[in-house]
Amino acid sequence: MSGKKISRRRFLGLGGAILAGTALLPAFGAALLPPGGGGQSVRYGMVVDWRRLTAEDIARMSRACHEGHNVPAVTEPGHEVKWLWGESFDRVFPEWEAPYAEDPRALSLPVLCNHCESPPCCRVCPTEATFKRADGVVMMDYHRCIGCRFCMAACPYGARSFNFTDPRRYLDEIRGDYPTRALGVVEKCDFCEERLRLGLEPLCAEASGGAVVFGDLADPDSAPRRLLAANFSLRRKAELGTGPNVHYLWRGVEADA
Amino acid sequence: MMKEKEIMIGLIFFLALFTAPFWLNVGNSVTAAPEVVISAAAGEECLFSAAEMRERHMQILDEWRTVSVREGKTLDLSAGGAHIGFEENCLTCHANREEFCDACHAYTAVNPDCWDCHHSAGAKS
Numbered sequence: 001m002s003g004k005k006i007s008r009r010r011f012l013g014l015g016g017a018i019l020a021g022t023a024l025l026p027a028f029g030a031a032l033l034p035p036g037g038g039g040q041s042v043r044y045g046m047v048v049d050w051r052r053l054t055a056e057d058i059a060r061m062s063r064a065c066h067e068g069h070n071v072p073a074v075t076e077p078g079h080e081v082k083w084l085w086g087e088s089f090d091r092v093f094p095e096w097e098a099p100y101a102e103d104p105r106a107l108s109l110p111v112l113c114n115h116c117e118s119p120p121c122c123r124v125c126p127t128e129a130t131f132k133r134a135d136g137v138v139m140m141d142y143h144r145c146i147g148c149r150f151c152m153a154a155c156p157y158g159a160r161s162f163n164f165t166d167p168r169r170y171l172d173e174i175r176g177d178y179p180t181r182a183l184g185v186v187e188k189c190d191f192c193e194e195r196l197r198l199g200l201e202p203l204c205a206e207a208s209g210g211a212v213v214f215g216d217l218a219d220p221d222s223a224p225r226r227l228l229a230a231n232f233s234l235r236r237k238a239e240l241g242t243g244p245n246v247h248y249l250w251r252g253v254e255a256d257a
Numbered sequence: 258m259m260k261e262k263e264i265m266i267g268l269i270f271f272l273a274l275f276t277a278p279f280w281l282n283v284g285n286s287v288t289a290a291p292e293v294v295i296s297a298a299a300g301e302e303c304l305f306s307a308a309e310m311r312e313r314h315m316q317i318l319d320e321w322r323t324v325s326v327r328e329g330k331t332l333d334l335s336a337g338g339a340h341i342g343f344e345e346n347c348l349t350c351h352a353n354r355e356e357f358c359d360a361c362h363a364y365t366a367v368n369p370d371c372w373d374c375h376h377s378a379g380a381k382s
Contacts, residue, residue, distance in 0.1 A: 133329055141326050142374065174378045177342070182373035197331065 043136040044191055045217035045245035046202075047224040047233070050109045052211040058086035058110045064207035065112075065189070070180045072163075072170035081161040083189040084112040084204050092236060092248075109248065110204065110212070113138060113159040113189040114236060117243025121151035121160065130186075136217075136245060137191045147184040156237050157244075160188045217245060291360040296353040303350070315369075318343070344375050352377075 053061075065071070065084045074080050089096075089107035098104070115138045122131050122138065129144035130151050152160045166183045174180060178194065181187050191214075192202035205212040215222040220229075224247070227233075232250040273280075303310050305317070322343070324330050331341075351357045354377060362369065 131327070133327075135329065137329070139326065139329075143322060143326065174376050176344075176378045179342075179344070179374040180376060182370070193329065197329070 041134060041218055042216050043218040043245065044115065044196070045136065045215070045224055045247065046191075046205070047213045047227045047247045047249060048110060049211045049213070049227075049249045049251065050107075051249070051251045053108070053110065053208065055086060055108045057208065057211065058108055061110055061204040061207045061212070062086065064203045067175060068192075068203045069178050069190075070167075070171055070175055071187075072167035072180075074165065074167070074170050076164075079162075079164040081163065081167065081187065083161075083187070084110055087111045093234060095237075095239075096234075110208075111157065111159070111236075112204070112246065113191075114157055114242070114244030114246045115191055116245065118241065120154040120156070120242060124150040124154040126150065133193075135196075137193050137196075138188075139190060139193065140186070140188060142179075142181055142185050142187070145185040147186065149186060151186055156240055156242065160186050162186050288364070291364050293361055294353055294356040296351055296357065304346075342375075343371070344377060348377055 062082075062084050066073070066082075069083060071083050072081050086108045087110075089104035089109060092109045092111055093104075096104070115136055119130075119132055119138050122128075125131070126148060127144045127146055129141045129146070131139055131141070133139050147162065149162055152158075152162060163181055163183055163185055167181050168174065171180065192200070192204075195202060200206075201214050202212075205214040213224045213227055215224040217224060217228075219225060227249065228247055233247045234250055235244040235247055238244065305313070310317075348354055354372075
């Protein structure tokens with residue numbers, strides 16, 4: 001009986017030891033983590049120096065992306081499928097009020113999936129067909145998509161498209177490297193994850209002539225992080241708390257001054 | 258007692274109906290399993306032994322797909338661990354999809370939807 005009992009003094013002593021151990025955890029915690037995991041995570045992101053891009057540049061980037069991923073050129077209004085496209089400034093940053101600046105409708109920016117930190121699309125997906133990968137890419141698993149379109153309703157950026165028709169009908173030529181999609185699935189930009197694995201940069205960055213800089217935002221020495229450290233930048237609808245990983249450099253103020 | 262005759266007729270009727278599939282198919286030849294044509298493009302060996310592939314290719318494909326798409330890893334199926342697409346892998350060797358995958362699937366009445374998206378253009382010639 002008495003052997004099972006714990007004295008008040010001993011109880012408090014053990015509690016203190018646990019507390020002390022927890023306090024020391026940050027110092028020794030690294031040794032407890034599995035090798036290769038934790039601490040060294042990658043977070044892919046993109047910096048768009050949009051002032052350097054003309055509407056033609058954006059069209060070229062869009063074409064590179066859409067041809068590379070067999071994105072169909074559907075023409076019926078409301079049924080278009082887009083991964084990356086140009087949008088006017090007043091639609092990309094509708095909250096931005098600058099009544100005496102140059103006409104915001106005349107400025108064009110490339111827009112795409114923001115690969116958010118806390119993506120609302122992934123939260124609503126009932127089948128986990130869209131999910132956030134450890135490297136930050138918000139992936140689409142087309143094999144699991146049931147076409148419910150909750151993700152399209154949840155995305156504040158309209159970055160997702162639904163295949164209302166057989167996409168192959170709108171492809172002049174099916175290109176080799178990437179599968180098409182099928183009737184009834186949602187699709188979107190995947191940060192060219194199939195190229196990242198091969199050590200290549202995304203097609204849009206490649207076609208942008210250096211105006212789109214892609215890299216690891218978790219690494220303070222990466223090219224995009226250095227750009228963000230040296231310049232003012234904007235993210236789309238950051239006030240929603242989605243944490244977009246596509247940043248738009250705000251250059252021009254100093255250049256025009 | 259009185260119903261004996263009716264019961265017998267009913268029983269015979271039931272048995273005839275129950276065994277009808279056998280009688281109706283007597284003399285019909287069984288559909289022969291299609292000859293699986295191994296394309297000339299294929300080397301001597303599959304990624305796994307032919308027997309294992311026949312038995313397990315759906316599981317192999319499913320696992321590969323999950324690991325590749327969901328975990329972003331590349332299964333070391335061939336090409337020395339480099340990322341390689343489903344079409345490029347299987348259909349480069351099995352270039353004759355219609356006579357190979359599709360013929361066998363038609364016979365075994367499986368209808369995978371893979372070709373809605375994956376396409377032979379991805380195979381290397």
